[in-house]
Amino acid sequence: MKKNYKASRFNALTNTEEDGLILFNSYTGALADFTKEEKEEVMGYLKNQPGLESSPVKEALIDHGFLVKESADEKKRAEFLHQSLHRTDMLHLILMPTEACNFRCTYCYESFVRGKMDENTVSGVKALVRERITTLNTLHISWFGGEPLMELDLMEELTSVFQEEARDHSVSYSADISTNGYFLTTEVFHKLLSMDVRQFMITIDGVEAVHDKRRFLIGGGKTFSEIMENLKAAKESTENFDLSIRVNFDEDNLKETEELTQYLKEQFAGDPRFGILFRPVGRWGGEHDEDIPICSHITANEKMWQFTENAIDEKLHMSSMIGGIMNPAGSVCYAAKPNAFVIGANGQLYKCTTALDADVNHVGTLNADGTMDLDYDKLISWVTSGEETDAACQNCFYRPACQGNHCPWYRALTGDRPCPSEKNNIKKVLKLVWKNSLL
Amino acid sequence: MRIVRPAVSPNKNSGRILKAAPGNLK
Numbered sequence: 130m131k132k133n134y135k136a137s138r139f140n141a142l143t144n145t146e147e148d149g150l151i152l153f154n155s156y157t158g159a160l161a162d163f164t165k166e167e168k169e170e171v172m173g174y175l176k177n178q179p180g181l182e183s184s185p186v187k188e189a190l191i192d193h194g195f196l197v198k199e200s201a202d203e204k205k206r207a208e209f210l211h212q213s214l215h216r217t218d219m220l221h222l223i224l225m226p227t228e229a230c231n232f233r234c235t236y237c238y239e240s241f242v243r244g245k246m247d248e249n250t251v252s253g254v255k256a257l258v259r260e261r262i263t264t265l266n267t268l269h270i271s272w273f274g275g276e277p278l279m280e281l282d283l284m285e286e287l288t289s290v291f292q293e294e295a296r297d298h299s300v301s302y303s304a305d306i307s308t309n310g311y312f313l314t315t316e317v318f319h320k321l322l323s324m325d326v327r328q329f330m331i332t333i334d335g336v337e338a339v340h341d342k343r344r345f346l347i348g349g350g351k352t353f354s355e356i357m358e359n360l361k362a363a364k365e366s367t368e369n370f371d372l373s374i375r376v377n378f379d380e381d382n383l384k385e386t387e388e389l390t391q392y393l394k395e396q397f398a399g400d401p402r403f404g405i406l407f408r409p410v411g412r413w414g415g416e417h418d419e420d421i422p423i424c425s426h427i428t429a430n431e432k433m434w435q436f437t438e439n440a441i442d443e444k445l446h447m448s449s450m451i452g453g454i455m456n457p458a459g460s461v462c463y464a465a466k467p468n469a470f471v472i473g474a475n476g477q478l479y480k481c482t483t484a485l486d487a488d489v490n491h492v493g494t495l496n497a498d499g500t501m502d503l504d505y506d507k508l509i510s511w512v513t514s515g516e517e518t519d520a521a522c523q524n525c526f527y528r529p530a531c532q533g534n535h536c537p538w539y540r541a542l543t544g545d546r547p548c549p550s551e552k553n554n555i556k557k558v559l560k561l562v563w564k565n566s567l568l
Numbered sequence: 569m570r571i572v573r574p575a576v577s578p579n580k581n582s583g584r585i586l587k588a589a590p591g592n593l594k
Contacts, residue, residue: 157575158575159573159575160571161571164569189569206578238593411589413587413592414593423592460588462588483587535588538589539589542593545591547589547590548590549588550590
């Protein structure tokens, strides 16, 4: 029997520079390009024009989800995808081996009231993983803080337990780290690789003079040259890794980013292990919030992608985070995922890594025996505040990627929809992902 | 035609840190 197909409601499309077509589907994460000559045929299938016979192009459109069966209920598909986040065979722990930091960045929202993770909590983390590992397929650890590398010994101690348990139970283990990069010497870098840390996020806010005015040591000491030496040494490694260089921008360093791109190009252009990520600084609860010259929402959105395009034009790769965000459920924040927890240095359990002082974010405590005392009402408020009650999200082409849950805290505070910039600028971003794929 | 990114099974992201607030948090 001949099957009838329709265009997926989760498609987005734009043109290439040669007047070809770029097609994206947020339910499958697929992205394809078509020549100017193929475009008419593709648009014919998407508009369900009669008389079009099957072809390799049509088969590809079906295989990658751009065309779906006439009978498919795509809203139900999105609902089912959302439910799959409740699977219990995945665990994502965001660990703070310390809440202290050797930096005092001007726009930081953290308060550094606690130091190294206490012994009860260390025991609790180990016991929690040992207890959960038997039902897991995937364990992912995010090393966070504070500056996690201030407690590298503790990271090693915990990792040896994670790796051993994962190996014994055939669980896929992976880890990432957010670090200021100051302590990331060659020796430390390779130690982290052996600890299965393959994804790195390191912030550089401008060329030396600009960066050192924004991201300095306690007491004001410079940090740029140390970090750059470490990054250059990492580049010499033959190992595979994925390092995002994050550039946080506001009105103070906005005009300096072009100079930074030129500098980074000299170091990292053409090496796909290094990707660049531009993000606007926000007032996220730090003590210097009122002093931050934040960009307007419009400027931030425009500049984020303009800077990215400039970088790609200079053969710098775009951070893999962008591609990850555009996967199914890829834009859902860990704060909205039932199987993700932030564990503070004192065993405090959080959902969100920014609202650390908010009562609703204190969702429980981790005991030394690995049990969690959870306040389910607080937990529920984080994981059920997305598309469930938002008709606009339910009808959105980007729904499978973000589920209305890109930032549940922003929605809770402002009442506004926390749409990701990738969605708001989808045509621009598709062009950039496409351009980046040609590097 | 070029498949830049293939379809992934919808049942397959394990999580990374991207503090993603699209604006001020206060």
